[in-house]
Amino acid sequence: MSGDAKTFVVTGATSGIGLALARALAPVAERVVIVGRNEARLHAGTEATRHEAVNLEIVPILADLGTLEGARSLAEQLDQLPRIDALIHNAGIMPAQRRCTPEGFEESFVTNHLAPFVLNHRLRARLIASAPSRVVQLSSGLALTVRVDLEGDPGGAGFEPVSTYARTKLWNLLATHDFAGELERSGVTVNAVHPGIVRTRLGEGAPGVPSAEARRGWLPPEVGARGPLHLATAPELARTTGRFFDQTREVAIHLEDDQAKAVVQRTFEALGQPHNAG
Numbered sequence: 001m002s003g004d005a006k007t008f009v010v011t012g013a014t015s016g017i018g019l020a021l022a023r024a025l026a027p028v029a030e031r032v033v034i035v036g037r038n039e040a041r042l043h044a045g046t047e048a049t050r051h052e053a054v055n056l057e058i059v060p061i062l063a064d065l066g067t068l069e070g071a072r073s074l075a076e077q078l079d080q081l082p083r084i085d086a087l088i089h090n091a092g093i094m095p096a097q098r099r100c101t102p103e104g105f106e107e108s109f110v111t112n113h114l115a116p117f118v119l120n121h122r123l124r125a126r127l128i129a130s131a132p133s134r135v136v137q138l139s140s141g142l143a144l145t146v147r148v149d150l151e152g153d154p155g156g157a158g159f160e161p162v163s164t165y166a167r168t169k170l171w172n173l174l175a176t177h178d179f180a181g182e183l184e185r186s187g188v189t190v191n192a193v194h195p196g197i198v199r200t201r202l203g204e205g206a207p208g209v210p211s212a213e214a215r216r217g218w219l220p221p222e223v224g225a226r227g228p229l230h231l232a233t234a235p236e237l238a239r240t241t242g243r244f245f246d247q248t249r250e251v252a253i254h255l256e257d258d259q260a261k262a263v264v265q266r267t268f269e270a271l272g273q274p275h276n277a278g
């Protein structure tokens with residue numbers, strides 16, 4: 001494994017926006033790390049990405065980001081990479097029903113918030129050592145339509161597919177905002193992006209989510225991948241950090257620093273770890 005190969009990591013690169021993104025990164029990357037939870041889809045995603053470029057190293061990693069153990073094990077594996085130029089948190093879910101992990105966390109709270117949180121904090125040193133490097137978080141405009149419930153959200157209190165998803169995305173967005181502040185002037189940029197309303201498998205079958213038929217007019221995944229691709233690669237964004245983008249356009253949003261700190265504190269407590277232990 002060559003030490004200075006330009007390396008992009010994409011979680012959830014086996015379908016939808018993540019797969020389109022891995023394929024779009026292939027021509028500009030030297031190494032793409034494709035993370036997926038299903039072996040057959042991981043293999044298919046690897047092959048599809050391989051077809052986009054010659055001389056590209058592809059590193060497929062099987063990891064279930066719906067468990068803390070899966071997130072921690074992935075962090076350990078990614079920490080072995082010689083460098084990480086961009087860590088792109090794309091994996092996300094909108095479950096139809098409330099399901100909890102053995103630790104009592106609602107499944108989408110783990111996948112959408114705890115997993116990227118654990119990865120960011122465990123890979124902090126690797127990202128700084130790789131600077132200039134970038135963290136790109138797939139977010140959602142829905143995050144801006146809800147409020148956090150510090151006690152209820154981790155266990156999915158009052159579960160409803162769309163609003164629960166939105167709250168997990170708000171926890172994630174607030175923690176991303178805090179992480180950007182923490183890494184200011186480190187050479188690591190941290191930005192979030194709403195990819196548009198994209199025709200993928202997200203929320204399939206969940207009550208309140210439009211049917212496949214109704215989604216026909218939504219953006220194709222290749223268009224949804226443009227925003228995260230822009231954040232991960234655009235030279236003009238080399239120093240841009242702590243911002244929110246709607247596809248490729250930066251938009252001003254207001255996030256309370258105090259609320260972000262409260263979310264981070266509550267997340268470390270939920271993980272049973274002292275602040276900054278990841």
Ligand SMILES: NC(=O)c1ccc[n+]([C@@H]2O[C@H](COP(=O)([O-])OP(=O)(O)OC[C@H]3O[C@@H](n4cnc5c(N)ncnc54)[C@H](OP(=O)(O)O)[C@@H]3O)[C@@H](O)[C@H]2O)c1
Nearest residue numbers: 012014015016017037064065066091092197198200201202
């Ligand atoms: N689609 C939209 O309109 C929209 C709008 C705003 C934000 N987003 C965000 O965009 C991101 C990508 O979503 P998408 O629309 O492309 O949905 P998708 O087609 O369902 O893709 C989600 C990806 O995440 C992976 N994933 C889910 N749970 C995982 C787990 N436990 N461990 C590892 N990987 C896991 C999936 O793997 P499998 O292939 O195994 O299922 C898949 O590769 C998400 O963060 C979503 O919140 C999407």
